[in-house]
Structures are given as C-alpha cells and as structure tokens.
Amino acid sequence: MTDRVKIQLKPNGSIRVTGEVDFVDSDGNVLETKANFSLCRCGHSATKPFCDGAHRAAGFTAE
C-alpha cells in the first residue's frame, strides 16, 4: 500500500483522484470528498467541480 495520491486522466472523461487529499476551493474551504472521486474536465457537469457522468452524453473527447 502506498500513501501516494494518484491523479489519472480518464480517456475522454474525468480526472480521477485516488487517495486522501485536502481538496480546497477558491475561498480556502476544504471540500468534503471521499477517498476516491472524479473531477469534471468537460465543463458539462451539474455538480462541478465533480464529474456527474455528463461527459458521456455530451460526447466529450479529450483530443
């Protein structure tokens, strides 16, 4: 087991964060997160900054 946090760009999808992190908003507030969560990089999520799966319906491509 490693303590290193993994941040992975999913193919044509979200940014997956695996591991315990302090995720801080622009006001300095620590957002509540699980040990594993996904961030939106397509701009279509209704729950930004988190991914809600909307990238699939939007046809988001990372290229």
Ligand code: FES
């Ligand atoms: S990456 Fe999943 S909703 Fe934007």
